[in-house]
Amino acid sequence: MLKLLTNSENYLDRFCLNIHLNEFEYSNMCGHFIMSPEAVFRSDCTSVNGAFAAYTNSKFEIFGKSVVIKMPGINFSGTTIRTIENFTHGELSYIDGCSNTGLIPPGRNGEPCINYLHFPKNITQTPHTHPSIRIGYVLDGAGTAHTATGKIELTKDSVFLLDRHTLHNFSTSNSTMSLMVFHPDSDSGPTDEFNPMKTRTYIQK
Numbered sequence: 001m002l003k004l005l006t007n008s009e010n011y012l013d014r015f016c017l018n019i020h021l022n023e024f025e026y027s028n029m030c031g032h033f034i035m036s037p038e039a040v041f042r043s044d045c046t047s048v049n050g051a052f053a054a055y056t057n058s059k060f061e062i063f064g065k066s067v068v069i070k071m072p073g074i075n076f077s078g079t080t081i082r083t084i085e086n087f088t089h090g091e092l093s094y095i096d097g098c099s100n101t102g103l104i105p106p107g108r109n110g111e112p113c114i115n116y117l118h119f120p121k122n123i124t125q126t127p128h129t130h131p132s133i134r135i136g137y138v139l140d141g142a143g144t145a146h147t148a149t150g151k152i153e154l155t156k157d158s159v160f161l162l163d164r165h166t167l168h169n170f171s172t173s174n175s176t177m178s179l180m181v182f183h184p185d186s187d188s189g190p191t192d193e194f195n196p197m198k199t200r201t202y203i204q205k
Contacts, residue, residue: 039064106189
């Protein structure tokens, strides 16, 4: 299933997620993943204004358009923010000519992350699935989401939820489309054995 989100809601499947659209209540019992195309974010340690993705477990305020995803059980310390200056192609190659950029990387292998995804004009993706849900926020442009049950037109500020294992693809015509995507899990990220600090440390004997 793929559906547009117009109100805040709770999601329970493999993961428990509290999804808040343009509103939130801070909780010190979970981590907060934030996607915004245009908002002011303020916490004790930092502030940003514009389009950004963030993770924080610190108390914060946000003014403007946003999706705040509270995830019980995830509560690693600190605040990470990545701003987006231009809605152009990403830093990494994705399928069918699309591209992506890691915005909020997993702190450890398997943890949640937020990615930026860019679709060029006149693209039709190969149908595919994901093993966990996706929550997308359209930052700019327009496109169409296709599933076995029909299609949904996506425009700027559309927020959608895609259930795990849903066969789907996206297409564009005369417009590009850029979005942020929340993943509740990952299969990449550092581990105790393989991380940049440890793998670049050489023991002399």
